[in-house]
Amino acid sequence: MTDAKMPRMTRIQQKNRDLIMDGALNVFSANGFRGATIDQIARSAGLSKPNVLYYFASKDDIHKTLLTELLDMWLAPMQQIDPAGDPMAEMLGYVAAKMRMSRDYPRESRLFAYEILQGAPHLTQILGGGLRDIVDRTVVVLQGWMVEGRLARTDPRHLIFSIWSMTQHYADFEIQVRAVLGSGRDPFAEGQEFLEQMYRKLLTP
Amino acid sequence: MTDAKMPRMTRIQQKNRDLIMDGALNVFSANGFRGATIDQIARSAGLSKPNVLYYFASKDDIHKTLLTELLDMWLAPMQQIDPAGDPMAEMLGYVAAKMRMSRDYPRESRLFAYEILQGAPHLTQILGGGLRDIVDRTVVVLQGWMVEGRLARTDPRHLIFSIWSMTQHYADFEIQVRAVLGSGRDPFAEGQEFLEQMYRKLLTP
DNA sequence: TGAATTATTGACCAAACGGTCAGGATCAAG
DNA sequence: CTTGATCCTGACCGTTTGGTCAATAATTCA
Incomplete structure (x- = not known):
């Protein structure tokens, strides 16, 4: 009951999803949805763009999840x-x-x-x-x-x-x-x- | 003193600049600066994109003038x-x-x-x-x-x-x-x- | 009317962007 | 160590977008 979110989530997944959420918060809150780019989010999270898209299906997905x-x-x-x-x-x-x-x-x-x-x-x-x-x-x-x-x-x-x-x-x-x-x-x-x-x-x- | 803005402004200039300002207000207020496209502004104004850029130097210029x-x-x-x-x-x-x-x-x-x-x-x-x-x-x-x-x-x-x-x-x-x-x-x-x-x-x- | 000025546009360009993918690196478990 | 799953990336693709330009149309004015 402490962490009943996803069925299984490796430590790497946990960490990187958190990094992406934080980077996305930085970028979306500063530029809005249309003004934000996946590249900016990736840079702010310290990851590569394809790697961000390995964890989230799309920019829309990142935004929706964050909200x-x-x-x-x-x-x-x-x-x-x-x-x-x-x-x-x-x-x-x-x-x-x-x-x-x-x-x-x-x-x-x-x-x-x-x-x-x-x-x-x-x-x-x-x-x-x-x-x-x-x-x-x-x-x-x-x-x-x-x-x-x-x-x-x-x-x-x-x-x-x-x-x-x-x-x-x-x-x-x-x-x-x-x-x-x-x-x-x-x-x-x-x-x-x-x-x-x-x-x-x-x-x- | 009634209209001492631009030195000379033809009726067409006056009309089209007004149309563009109104279209820009529609689009910018609905989508923000980054979310707005010159094409949308042109469509909302009933003009073509190059024609909009005939009256304003850039998207930035439109936005700044409007503000x-x-x-x-x-x-x-x-x-x-x-x-x-x-x-x-x-x-x-x-x-x-x-x-x-x-x-x-x-x-x-x-x-x-x-x-x-x-x-x-x-x-x-x-x-x-x-x-x-x-x-x-x-x-x-x-x-x-x-x-x-x-x-x-x-x-x-x-x-x-x-x-x-x-x-x-x-x-x-x-x-x-x-x-x-x-x-x-x-x-x-x-x-x-x-x-x-x-x-x-x-x-x- | 006719020349000069102003207005308009289709076609085009380079950059930015969202997203894909094949293949390689890394890691966990036996 | 081996193997399978997970993780990561460079290169790439199609589309969108801001902006340009040469050519054409419309308007103005002598």
């Missing part, structure tokens, strides 16, 4: 909202967790940003399926809190959009943020402080 | 904030204007989103120059209002980031928004309502 492998990790923070916890603490915790993701995993953020911008050709099923279910479950929790008067009333779904957009903004548009703020500042720390203050005020009943 | 031509229009709403107006009305007006931009000009929003995601290879000067100045001027106005106690105190720059990210989210990630909301709803109207309520609460001193 699906990262999706769970990307959506994890939302699923960790505890319906039994303190509403304000849970929401501020979620915001902080998303902000940490933007700071520590900007490549993942940009990867998904490109995919959604593109029209989500590889995620359409997930968008209308799994993602929507996860959001719906969270919406139920939020609405419960609002009905109980422990959280200010707002549209829960648009509240979630606001958290997504603002936190991911610091990763996806980091260049713009840094250009506007100027050097010698910490966009993520400042952003975290701003968001905490903002949502505390917004969500206080 | 610079649209930049002013894109930044206009922020410059229309009136320092002499009512603070709350001015801010809510700015949010509403940005929201209208997302609804009516999603192609422009996505075009800039791609460019910033990419690392803004064509906008670096503008980001650190003109954009920063515009933001700085607005920041001065906001700080004035906050000092006067007519607007709640917050970091003005991060406040601006929040408006940018949330309003543009409805254009750039429209597919995701629609997938989560489900059909039969108006994301932009709902978003506008949410944002107005949110910023009214946030900015009330």
